[in-house]
Amino acid sequence: MANSGMDYQLQGLNSLRITPLDDDEEDQDEPQEIEIDEDEEEDDDEEGVTLGFAEKPKNPRSVLRHLFPSKAGGVPAWLDPVDLPPESSRTCGFCGDPLQFLLQIYAPISEKESTFHRTLFVFMCPSMACLLRDQHEQWKHGEEKLRRSVKVFRCQLPRSNHFYSSEPPKHDGTDKPLSTGAVLCSWCGTWKGEKVCSSCRKARYCSEKHQAMHWRSGHKNDCRQIIISSQSSGPGHGNSGEKLAALEKVACRTLWCEYEILIEEECIYDSNMSEDNGLGTSIVPANNKTDESFQSLLDKFEANDDKKKWASFQERIARAPEQVLRYCRDLMAKPLWPLLIGRPSKADIPKCNYCKGPLCYEFQIMPQLLYYFDVKNDPDSLDWATVVVFTCQASCEASIAYKEEFAWVQLYPSAGTL
Numbered sequence: 001m002a003n004s005g006m007d008y009q010l011q012g013l014n015s016l017r018i019t020p021l022d023d024d025e026e027d028q029d030e031p032q033e034i035e036i037d038e039d040e041e042e043d044d045d046e047e048g049v050t051l052g053f054a055e056k057p058k059n060p061r062s063v064l065r066h067l068f069p070s071k072a073g074g075v076p077a078w079l080d081p082v083d084l085p086p087e088s089s090r091t092c093g094f095c096g097d098p099l100q101f102l103l104q105i106y107a108p109i110s111e112k113e114s115t116f117h118r119t120l121f122v123f124m125c126p127s128m129a130c131l132l133r134d135q136h137e138q139w140k141h142g143e144e145k146l147r148r149s150v151k152v153f154r155c156q157l158p159r160s161n162h163f164y165s166s167e168p169p170k171h172d173g174t175d176k177p178l179s180t181g182a183v184l185c186s187w188c189g190t191w192k193g194e195k196v197c198s199s200c201r202k203a204r205y206c207s208e209k210h211q212a213m214h215w216r217s218g219h220k221n222d223c224r225q226i227i228i229s230s231q232s233s234g235p236g237h238g239n240s241g242e243k244l245a246a247l248e249k250v251a252c253r254t255l256w257c258e259y260e261i262l263i264e265e266e267c268i269y270d271s272n273m274s275e276d277n278g279l280g281t282s283i284v285p286a287n288n289k290t291d292e293s294f295q296s297l298l299d300k301f302e303a304n305d306d307k308k309k310w311a312s313f314q315e316r317i318a319r320a321p322e323q324v325l326r327y328c329r330d331l332m333a334k335p336l337w338p339l340l341i342g343r344p345s346k347a348d349i350p351k352c353n354y355c356k357g358p359l360c361y362e363f364q365i366m367p368q369l370l371y372y373f374d375v376k377n378d379p380d381s382l383d384w385a386t387v388v389v390f391t392c393q394a395s396c397e398a399s400i401a402y403k404e405e406f407a408w409v410q411l412y413p414s415a416g417t418l
Contacts (some may be wrong), residue, residue, distance in 0.1 A: 007380040048333065049266040052105070052325030054372045063260060066177040067169050072103035072324065074258030075189040075250060079119040079155040081163060083182025084192045084400035090206070092125035094133050095148025098207050099123035101190050103261065105327065105363060108156075114397050120389065122365065122407065125149040126254075128382050131409065138408060139348060152389050152405040165218065170231075178361060187214040200226040214251050215389035256373040262327060269319040313338060317366075324372065327363040331393075335364050338385045342410045354403055355396035364388040382415035385410040 016100035054072055063069045063079035078084060091098055102122040109115035125131065130149035137146045159166050162179055169175040185193045193204025195211060200223045205211040215223075316336060317323070326336060337343050349359055365387040375381050388408045396403075 036088050048328050048330050050327040051264050051266050051269075051320050051323040052261040052327065053264065053320075054324050054369065055262050057260045058256065061173065062171075063258065065181075066164055066175055067192055068106045068119070068172065070104060070106045070261040070263065072259045072369060073256035074101065075184075075255065076101045076104055076121055078121075078181060079117060079157060079163075080401040081179075084182055085153055085402045085404075087191075087194070087206070089151065089153075089158050089402075089404060090123070090191050092127070092130050092149045093137070094130040095125060095127060095158060097127075098185075098188060098191055099149075099211060100126050100188075100255065100376070102256070102371070103325070103365065105261070105325070107327070107329065107362070112395065115156045115395050117161070117164070118154070118156040118395065120362070120391065121153045121155070121402075122387070122389065123151050123153075124382075124387075126382055128380050131382065131384070131411070134409060135342075135411060137266070138344075141347060141350075148407070149201055150387065150393070150407045150409055152393055152407050153402040154395070154405050156395065183299065185210055186219075187211070188255070189252070197223060199223050202226055206413050209217055210252075212267055217251060219251070248304055261374055263327075264320070266319065266326075284296065322368060324366050324369040325363060329360070329362045329391075331360060333361055335361055335386065335388045337388075337410065339412070341412055341413065342385070344408050348408075350406055352392040352394075352396060354398040354400075355392060355394060357396065358393050359390040359406055361392045362389050362395040380410075383412065384413050 046103065052070065057071075059064050061067070063071045063077055064072070064077065065081060067077075068079075069077055071077065082088075099190065100123060102124045104119055104121045106117075106119050108118045127149070134147075134149040137148060140146055155164065165175075165178065182266075183193045183204050184204040185191050187205060187210035191206035193206055195205040195208070195221070197205070197211070198204040203223070204217060205214065209308055229265045254375055291388065351357065353361060365384075367386065370382060370384075375383075386409075387406060388410070392403070
């Protein structure tokens with residue numbers, strides 16, 4: 001991972017083009033479906049786009065589930081804390097490891113009672129090798145179940161539910177959920193701990209791999225002390241409570257750093273562009289070397305259209321260079337595609353798994369998020385151009401608490417798959 005979002009933009013720049021994702025013409029009786037128009041120019045004046053920015057939580061309580069946070073990294077704040085995704089849904093389709101939490105977006109839909117609370121969760125395998133293989137799967141059509149290394153889950157609740165008060169949070173430290181949630185994995189703190197340590201019977205795990213990792217990282221010794229302490233109430237065993245309390249904390253040290261996602265409307269940045277076209281607010285200040293690198297690559301474009309489209313993309317992002325997320329659940333909304341190649345056609349976007357209705361674009365994740373996660377710029381490090389999430393246009397209801405949606409991952413040509 002490079003030291004700024006600019007480094008991501010430099011990768012694969014020779015083939016960079018931008019084309020929008022459009023909707024079909026409006027039909028008052030049928031839900032509109034998504035269609036690609038490769039000839040239409042990107043609409044730089046599109047309104048209604050919400051941007052997400054990563055910021056370290058000022059108070060750890062602000063990302064608890066009963067405060068309905070939007071957040072990235074760390075562990076998920078499950079909306080339904082009991083009926084979590086099953087084991088068959090929570091693993092990478094290639095390596096079989098449990099997926100790692102990437103981010104969640106609190107996105108209620110006010111028009112429906114059943115979506116008074118609504119959160120979208122994104123998980124990803126941290127292996128770039130799996131993400132490369134994922135590219136072949138997302139192009140498949142038909143009824144065949146896709147193997148994915150990126151998964152999105154939608155959860156929604158009505159205002160009156162078993163888990164939260166019907167009144168809005170006060171954010172004064174007194175807010176509490178109405179019920180407890182499922183016991184989570186002692187290692188990752190992400191998935192339901194359905195497996196129990198056979199020795200101490202206290203530690204819980206989502207998979208055998210996480211149980212083995214926890215054992216090697218120190219639970220081997222802690223487990224023995226918990227057993228001894230539970231067998232004796234005499235003096236000298238007063239640390240049993242400390243060991244049990246440690247099990248409630250996430251033992252894994254390789255989870256991505258936790259951030260709140262703060263929301264701003266993109267339109268407010270239109271009037272705040274600095275004289276240097278907005279790059280002055282970049283995490284890593286622009287310098288002559290970077291400018292020369294961009295110019296050198298731009299000079300290699302054979303067609304003026306390519307230069308124009310890249311400049312349009314760069315100008316749009318430069319309004320707020322630190323954005324990690326773009327959100328707009330309007331039927332006319334389009335993802336901001338960084339690349340021409342590797343975009344889906346209309347036929348590549350599947351129907352909803354549950355109601356068989358159309359999916360619509362809802363948000364996209366920008367590669368700048370990897371900078372905040374301190375992902376290194378190594379050949380096998382995780383990288384993407386954008387991750388675009390499509391969700392059920394009707395936000396349908398089904399008996400399952402966490403409904404799987406569809407993510408389209410676009411990689412840079414340098415990744416060797418596009």
